[in-house]
Amino acid sequence: MxxxxxxxxxxxxxxxxxxxxxxxxxxxxxxxxxxxxxxxxxxxxxxxxxxxxxxxxxxxxxxxxxxxxxxxxxxxxxxxxxxxxxxxxxxxxxxxxxxxxxxxxxxxxxxxxxxxxxxxxxxxxxxxxxxxxxxxxxxxxxxxxxxxxxxxxxxxxxxxxxxxxxxxxxxxxxxxxxxxxxxxxxxxxxxxxxxxxxxxxxxxxxxxxxxxxxxxxxxxxxxxxxxxxxxxxxxxxxxxxxxxxxxxxxxxxxxxxxxxxxxxxxxxxxxxxxxxxxxxxxxxxxxxxxxxxxxxxxxxxxxxxxxxxxxxxxxxxxxxxxxxxxPVMIGMTSADGGISFAQDKDALFASFGAQGPALRRAYDPDGAAEFRDLSRRLTGDQYMAEPARFVARHVVGAGKQAFVYRFGYVAQGKRGEWQAGAPHATDIPYFFNTVEARYGAATTDQDRRAAWLAHAYLVNFVRSGNPNGKGLPAWPAYDRKDEALLQHTMDASATASFDPFKNKLDLIEAFANSRP
Known part of the structure; x- marks a missing residue:
């Protein structure tokens, strides 16, 4: 017993x-x-x-x-x-x-x-x-x-x-x-x-x-x-x-x-x-x-x-x-958006003063852009992308590395609704690897792969100050010569290249520098 x-x-x-x-x-x-x-x-x-x-x-x-x-x-x-x-x-x-x-x-x-x-x-x-x-x-x-x-x-x-x-x-x-x-x-x-x-x-x-x-x-x-x-x-x-x-x-x-x-x-x-x-x-x-x-x-x-x-x-x-x-990791989503009180294209471009005509040629060359989408893209670059680059340049100037990204992945179940790209804040569940908490039963294996990738970059950065690691697409540090940008893409991967948005951001920078 x-x-x-x-x-x-x-x-x-x-x-x-x-x-x-x-x-x-x-x-x-x-x-x-x-x-x-x-x-x-x-x-x-x-x-x-x-x-x-x-x-x-x-x-x-x-x-x-x-x-x-x-x-x-x-x-x-x-x-x-x-x-x-x-x-x-x-x-x-x-x-x-x-x-x-x-x-x-x-x-x-x-x-x-x-x-x-x-x-x-x-x-x-x-x-x-x-x-x-x-x-x-x-x-x-x-x-x-x-x-x-x-x-x-x-x-x-x-x-x-x-x-x-x-x-x-x-x-x-x-x-x-x-x-x-x-x-x-x-x-x-x-x-x-x-x-x-x-x-x-x-x-x-x-x-x-x-x-x-x-x-x-x-x-x-x-x-x-x-x-x-x-x-x-x-x-x-x-x-x-x-x-x-x-x-x-x-x-x-x-x-x-x-x-x-x-x-x-x-x-x-x-x-x-x-x-x-x-x-x-x-x-x-x-x-x-x-x-x-x-x-x-x-x-x-x-x-x-x-x-x-x-x-x-x-x-x-x-x-x-x-x-x-x-070191700093900084970026935005592909359809982030900013703030504008303009009600039409003319007012939107006029708000950029002397840079307005050049911005019109860059963002709406054939005049066919839908106003709402145009405003979101332009103000997103004004409020998010160009300022992120501004910070990255100062980080590099202080002798540290900066890693710049643009998050463009959209959950598969939302692609009919979010055709312009990834809206503001929709990158959060990917970097946190909590996509199922956001999308529930609609979460797909591809959504999970996109989350794994974003989360892996972030964890590596927290560990060492550098997001790169085994099995991840290379993410070059930003510098003024190469202007490297990592884009999270719709196929749940990531691609680094010379920033394809540089010319647009240069125009926005010129406007920012002209302000008192």
Missing amino acids: RTLLLLAAASLLPTALAARAPEASIATGKVAGTHEGAVDVFRGIPYAAPPVGERRWRSPQPAAPWQGVRNASAFGHDCMQTPFPFDEAPLRTTPAEDCLYLNVWKPASAQKGARLPVLVWIYGGAFITGGTSPAIYDGSAFARAGVVFVSFNYRLGRFGFFSHPALTAEAGKPVGNFAMEDQVAALKWVKANIAAFGGDPAKVTIMGESAGGTAVVNLLTMPSARGLFRGAISMSGGGRSLLPTATMEKGEQVGVDFAARQGVTDRGAAGLAAIRALPAATVQGTNLFADRFANPATYVGGLVAEGSVITAPSDMLMDQGKIAPV
């Missing part, structure tokens, strides 16, 4: 061990995540105190320590927002002002001190939407490839970008870029804590798409971010400040006008207390795009050059040589 009991107990032991949640000890306490196959996942770890009440519109404050083991099995709230309809990355949480949480995916076999490379994801959404909970942002594929993956939330909209004379007085300096301060705080958390998950704080790469890519470009030029990463990846993040970075004077006036709309005209401490007490839904608003372009504007629209966190527009800083000396 004793033998039988011992055998029964032994048979239960593997089940008990498998059921035990993975734990990690970080600066604020212990966290327990979940086993998901060969991956351990820790969700909803606070990297800063909740930015609510008196902490609204303040720099991120340290998270409070806890006793015992914190349950890290579920995402924390994504940040306050009004989600876009038909979003490529729908949220899986209810947004809230208490949102400064991050998530970690690691190989289940990785122990503390394993010193694995680390990838930190910064989501997009025009700085007004986005979060870490969408299924296509799952970091499991990176962890299975031996990379520790981190994603974090940062404040959005008026919660993330807001200035006011009373805030300046309270802080003793101009403030307004709380979203960017959140990002730096998250990167500092990674530096201090990632070793507990098997990551190497000296091997951190940052990656972002759209507004997240814009954030990456700005982090490259921000003194407060220096030394927090060794490589950067910007997907459809541009690189020129085509939508002007607001001055501090403008930012404060927008804040005053927002307060006045809520009936708060006091510009001192009492007025600040009143707007800090406003319901989160009131601060959020319903249409920040309209608020940005209203007269008077009540949302600043994003980055403010307050002189501390954001000292100047990123392109100006790069022209001054103020860019972090790290």
Whole structure:
């Protein structure tokens, strides 16, 4: 009988061990995540105190320590927002002002001190939407490839970008870029804590798409971010400040006008207390795009050059040589698009001033182009492709390698709908290798091959600062002589060549350089 009991107990032991949640000890306490196959996942770890009440519109404050083991099995709230309809990355949480949480995916076999490379994801959404909970942002594929993956939330909209004379007085300096301060705080958390998950704080790469890519470009030029990463990846993040970075004077006036709309005209401490007490839904608003372009504007629209966190527009800083000396991978999708208020071809080309006639000859030589497609191609090159080249040139000028891509693969089930090419943000599930989370049962083997290829390049870059590797089409580094561009093609392959779009981008560059 004793033998039988011992055998029964032994048979239960593997089940008990498998059921035990993975734990990690970080600066604020212990966290327990979940086993998901060969991956351990820790969700909803606070990297800063909740930015609510008196902490609204303040720099991120340290998270409070806890006793015992914190349950890290579920995402924390994504940040306050009004989600876009038909979003490529729908949220899986209810947004809230208490949102400064991050998530970690690691190989289940990785122990503390394993010193694995680390990838930190910064989501997009025009700085007004986005979060870490969408299924296509799952970091499991990176962890299975031996990379520790981190994603974090940062404040959005008026919660993330807001200035006011009373805030300046309270802080003793101009403030307004709380979203960017959140990002730096998250990167500092990674530096201090990632070793507990098997990551190497000296091997951190940052990656972002759209507004997240814009954030990456700005982090490259921000003194407060220096030394927090060794490589950067910007997907459809541009690189020129085509939508002007607001001055501090403008930012404060927008804040005053927002307060006045809520009936708060006091510009001192009492007025600040009143707007800090406003319901989160009131601060959020319903249409920040309209608020940005209203007269008077009540949302600043994003980055403010307050002189501390954001000292100047990123392109100006790069022209001054103020860019972090790290390798960069940068690019766009083939049908990315930008912003234009033109209603017809004549107005579109006229918006480019003296370069308009040459651009018409380059983009619409026979006059047969359909306006919507033409506008998307031209503004995509203006907002994404030429600025990516601009950044690549400055990276090379700083003595580091840059790798430029154009992602043109379209899921087979979407080719009837997306005939112009790969739309904005559709490259994300390929680089993440989460295409089935995006396309479900419609995912084909060719879609999976395209994802494997894009993901392999990205993982190699995170490991070494160079995307090339065995079994992959060669991807030459960019230089001014060869102008190398890697194109992800519709057959799920990739081809590198001299940039076939160079002449068009040169015209756009000439226009950009002619602006005051």
